[in-house]
Amino acid sequence: MTRLNSRQPSSRTPGDVFDLPHFKSMIQRTLRYVSAGYPVHYTGPAGIGKTTLALHTAEKRGRPVTVITGSRDLSREDLIGAYSGYSRKKLHDNFVRTVHKIEENVSENWVEGHLYKAVKEGHTLVYDEFTRSSPYTNNLFLSILEEKVMPLYGAKRNESHIRVHPEFRMLLTSNPSEYAGVYETQDALFDRLITIPLERMDVETETAVVMKRTGMKKEGAVKIVSLIKRVNEQLGGSGSPLSIRTSIMMADIAYQHAIPIEGSHPAFQHLCLDFMMFPLQLQAGEQTNNVEALILNECRNIKEGS
Numbered sequence: 661m662t663r664l665n666s667r668q669p670s671s672r673t674p675g676d677v678f679d680l681p682h683f684k685s686m687i688q689r690t691l692r693y694v695s696a697g698y699p700v701h702y703t704g705p706a707g708i709g710k711t712t713l714a715l716h717t718a719e720k721r722g723r724p725v726t727v728i729t730g731s732r733d734l735s736r737e738d739l740i741g742a743y744s745g746y747s748r749k750k751l752h753d754n755f756v757r758t759v760h761k762i763e764e765n766v767s768e769n770w771v772e773g774h775l776y777k778a779v780k781e782g783h784t785l786v787y788d789e790f791t792r793s794s795p796y797t798n799n800l801f802l803s804i805l806e807e808k809v810m811p812l813y814g815a816k817r818n819e820s821h822i823r824v825h826p827e828f829r830m831l832l833t834s835n836p837s838e839y840a841g842v843y844e845t846q847d848a849l850f851d852r853l854i855t856i857p858l859e860r861m862d863v864e865t866e867t868a869v870v871m872k873r874t875g876m877k878k879e880g881a882v883k884i885v886s887l888i889k890r891v892n893e894q895l896g897g898s899g900s901p902l903s904i905r906t907s908i909m910m911a912d913i914a915y916q917h918a919i920p921i922e923g924s925h926p927a928f929q930h931l932c933l934d935f936m937m938f939p940l941q942l943q944a945g946e947q948t949n950n951v952e953a954l955i956l957n958e959c960r961n962i963k964e965g966s
């Protein structure tokens with residue numbers, strides 16, 4: 661019978677992963693720039709940790725945090741707010757028996773957009789994957805960042821704009837592989853951001869994150885993280901198709917189902933193939949025949965206790 665381990669994130673990691681050198685200086689610098697009033701933009705490939713770092717740093721400011729995720733469908737209306745539905749008030753006055761008076765008032769309901777609230781109340785805004793939104797939507801941020809006002813385009817409000825709260829700040833994330841055809845149209849926005857490219861975590865940091873997320877002990881976590889690193893180096897070409905997400909998922913399943921992190925164990929070999937084959941085949945294109953053999957070769961090099 662399979663023994664199941666219950667997950668206890670954080671329980672085995674000494675201290676906080678964000679105190680490790682990989683994160684510490686980045687967080688300090690970001691808070692410095694943000695407190696001086698500048699928006700900070702983390703950029704890097706999928707799974708490098710942009711969103712997690714932005715959320716953590718935003719929380720460090722001690723202000724309420726609003727999160728918006730960029731998308732082609734995100735509209736100015738979603739951000740600013742809009743009138744939606746009607747409220748109807750009806751008063752029947754039958755005080756004098758022979759007179760029946762009805763008074764009816766109909767008013768539209770204003771629903772605040774997330775950005776409207778964040779700007780008005782001075783939140784820290786995390787705008788994740790902002791380059792996925794249309795330049796038309798993102799133009800709204802130019803006046804917020806430059807003139808410190810948010811125009812209420814098309815909102816049918818009496819006021820034309822609201823003033824940006826002095827504590828309002830922004831952290832943004834994006835993936836450079838999604839810039840195709842985007843940069844030219846959004847360069848005015850890029851020009852107002854402090855852009856920090858994120859580096860892939862070193863083995864020590866990635867191991868600490870895997871331990872924190874899964875509850876796995878250091879000995880197992882470091883083997884998985886190092887395996888992913890070696891496979892990326894051998895098969896990843898110019899990129900690293902296997903991100904920390906692969907390490908976390910493999911460690912999670914191995915830990916929960918007590919699969920030994922040992923290259924000769926069939927369950928571990930299956931785990932390696934199931935998680936690595938597809939992304940690596942996509943990357944390798946025509947030379948896919950080698951992929952399975954290379955994964956198994958790297959996997960079998962992992963010895964018990966090594």
Ligand SMILES: Nc1ncnc2c1ncn2[C@@H]1O[C@H](COP(=O)(O)OP(=O)(O)OP(=O)(O)O)[C@@H](O)[C@H]1O
Pocket residue numbers: 677678704705706707708709710711712713833835869872873904905908
């Ligand atoms: N410091 C950390 N502590 C705990 N988990 C982390 C940390 N950094 C990254 N992770 C985990 O690693 C995975 C990838 O991180 P994240 O989603 O932040 O990356 P990303 O660069 O924003 O990826 P994408 O571009 O695909 O959205 C997530 O499962 C996240 O929870």
